[in-house]
Amino acid sequence: MVNGRLQNSLPVSDRGLQYGDGVWETLLISSGKSILLDEHLERLNWGCRVLKILGLDEKILRQEIAFLTQDISHCILKIIITRGSGGRGYSAQGLNKPTRLLALHKLPENIENYRHNGIKIQYCHTQLTHNSLLAGFKHLNRLEQVLARSELVNDCQEGLVSDIQGNIIEGTMSNVFLILGQQIITPSLEQCGIKGIMRAYIISLLAKENIDVIERCVSMQDIDNANGIFFTNSVIGLWFVVKLNERYFEYKKGSFVFTVINNLQKKIRLLEKKSN
Amino acid sequence: MVNGRLQNSLPVSDRGLQYGDGVWETLLISSGKSILLDEHLERLNWGCRVLKILGLDEKILRQEIAFLTQDISHCILKIIITRGSGGRGYSAQGLNKPTRLLALHKLPENIENYRHNGIKIQYCHTQLTHNSLLAGFKHLNRLEQVLARSELVNDCQEGLVSDIQGNIIEGTMSNVFLILGQQIITPSLEQCGIKGIMRAYIISLLAKENIDVIERCVSMQDIDNANGIFFTNSVIGLWFVVKLNERYFEYKKGSFVFTVINNLQKKIRLLEKKSN
Numbered sequence: 001m002v003n004g005r006l007q008n009s010l011p012v013s014d015r016g017l018q019y020g021d022g023v024w025e026t027l028l029i030s031s032g033k034s035i036l037l038d039e040h041l042e043r044l045n046w047g048c049r050v051l052k053i054l055g056l057d058e059k060i061l062r063q064e065i066a067f068l069t070q071d072i073s074h075c076i077l078k079i080i081i082t083r084g085s086g087g088r089g090y091s092a093q094g095l096n097k098p099t100r101l102l103a104l105h106k107l108p109e110n111i112e113n114y115r116h117n118g119i120k121i122q123y124c125h126t127q128l129t130h131n132s133l134l135a136g137f138k139h140l141n142r143l144e145q146v147l148a149r150s151e152l153v154n155d156c157q158e159g160l161v162s163d164i165q166g167n168i169i170e171g172t173m174s175n176v177f178l179i180l181g182q183q184i185i186t187p188s189l190e191q192c193g194i195k196g197i198m199r200a201y202i203i204s205l206l207a208k209e210n211i212d213v214i215e216r217c218v219s220m221q222d223i224d225n226a227n228g229i230f231f232t233n234s235v236i237g238l239w240f241v242v243k244l245n246e247r248y249f250e251y252k253k254g255s256f257v258f259t260v261i262n263n264l265q266k267k268i269r270l271l272e273k274k275s276n
Numbered sequence: 277m278v279n280g281r282l283q284n285s286l287p288v289s290d291r292g293l294q295y296g297d298g299v300w301e302t303l304l305i306s307s308g309k310s311i312l313l314d315e316h317l318e319r320l321n322w323g324c325r326v327l328k329i330l331g332l333d334e335k336i337l338r339q340e341i342a343f344l345t346q347d348i349s350h351c352i353l354k355i356i357i358t359r360g361s362g363g364r365g366y367s368a369q370g371l372n373k374p375t376r377l378l379a380l381h382k383l384p385e386n387i388e389n390y391r392h393n394g395i396k397i398q399y400c401h402t403q404l405t406h407n408s409l410l411a412g413f414k415h416l417n418r419l420e421q422v423l424a425r426s427e428l429v430n431d432c433q434e435g436l437v438s439d440i441q442g443n444i445i446e447g448t449m450s451n452v453f454l455i456l457g458q459q460i461i462t463p464s465l466e467q468c469g470i471k472g473i474m475r476a477y478i479i480s481l482l483a484k485e486n487i488d489v490i491e492r493c494v495s496m497q498d499i500d501n502a503n504g505i506f507f508t509n510s511v512i513g514l515w516f517v518v519k520l521n522e523r524y525f526e527y528k529k530g531s532f533v534f535t536v537i538n539n540l541q542k543k544i545r546l547l548e549k550k551s552n
Binding site: 017020080088101105129133142146149150 | 354417
């Protein structure tokens with residue numbers, strides 16, 4: 001759907017194509033509900049503010065989302081907002097009609113399998129550059145993620161991506177958490193990386209149980225010392241790591257890592273099922 | 277023109293839109309010729325190699341350029357090559373049908389005016405991040421340029437953009453050269469910035485006159501010390517700076533700065549007129 005019309009194409013002059021001049025969100029539609037919709041739209045608006053994309057009518061966007069997903073039980077909804085069509089050249093002067101794109105996608109078949117059995121991961125060589133202005137939200141300049149993703153070997157489902165200083169930042173498509181003893185740690189994302197909606201949700205879930213997630217610089221040494229690692233995003237929910245390169249992780253029933261991951265997965269499932 | 281068809285739209289699923297996953301070139305069509313076409317296509321191919329965009333047929337691309345510009349005397353040709361349409365997600369696996377987009381645009385009316393009378397410029401606050409892998413060629417992740425361009429106040433035609441270390445790198449849409457005494461200097465572009473086709477052409481023109489252009493780090497101090505500054509790209513050719521903030525630059529007939537700029541402009545004009 002493009003600006004409320006059911007179509008699959010958009011003008012070549014759209015600045016989303018010309019310059020990656022836009023923002024996007026990927027939501028899970030589950031049991032007929034758009035999961036954490038408010039949070040996704042909040043991040044979308046944050047990105048529009050930073051990029052000074054003017055004129056987004058959130059009310060219309062919400063109506064279009066409701067219309068498009070009305071008969072849908074389970075799927076992925078991708079929302080893209082671009083600055084709209086402009087002339088040639090970088091100047092955005094006078095542009096105040098952003099393009100709204102909504103697209104539905106099938107859920108990957110193996111999400112449940114990986115939730116249950118865990119995933120294998122690797123390190124990626126592609127490094128994330130620092131840009132505090134563009135960090136956190138999902139803009140359309142995603143070549144670093146495309147390059148990092150292209151590194152994954154066949155039996156790996158995700159990869160650890162570092163910044164230019166060698167600190168671990170995130171997965172290629174997800175956020176990462178480490179369990180170190182009784183502590184849960186996730187990389188701080190002030191200079192690069194995406195502040196995931198599921199990441200924030202998990203931090204809030206743990207806070208309710210009086211478990212503070214520590215946001216700090218994460219080194220490869222921290223990864224080596226971790227008892228457990230898990231990745232999160234709005235579609236996969238939570239995937240725990242069973243293998244990183246040649247190292248295996250164990251999640252013994254009753255252990256802290258097992259309990260944390262098990263509880264979080266239950267609560268994510270609850271989120272996906274409850275009416276909201 | 278999209279993949280050889282005369283159309284103005286492309287699929288929403290195109291990765292150029294989804295991730296900025298592509299490269300582009302802007303050429304001048306002058307006196308019916310595509311100026312420095314080989315050099316532009318060389319940079320386009322360089323970008324495709326870095327991004328591992330497979331399957332671009334340069335022969336077909338050249339045919340399409342020739343077809344589209346056959347009856348055109350003067351205009352701008354924009355070429356975009358994207359990785360093509362893919363599924364949701366960053367993975368580019370199996371994609372080997374890039375999208376070829378060609379679009380003609382009118383030449384801005386004031387190019388000649390600014391060539392003759394010079395331009396006013398300013399500093400931009402937007403900083404360019406370092407990424408040696410993505411530096412040099414024109415990929416579609418251009419938010420930094422969009423943000424830098426948005427800073428230009430009304431009477432400025434171009435702005436000086438620095439990197440995260442505070443070194444001057446380029447203009448928002450062009451490369452920059454400084455004349456410091458009898459030396460001509462241009463920023464080295466190993467970590468960020470675009471290696472302009474006109475930049476390289478000007479370096480080669482000067483080399484023929486035994487004037488070596490020094491590529492090195494350029495500081496704001498260098499800008500303060502410069503006797504003359506000029507910007508170059510494939511469309512504008514060469515614009516010299518008459519005013520930076522409150523400082524005026526003089527180009528007295530017979531001076532080194534005047535002679536260099538005058539000679540270069542003559543040769544650019546020759547390039548634009550000669551049959552090639």
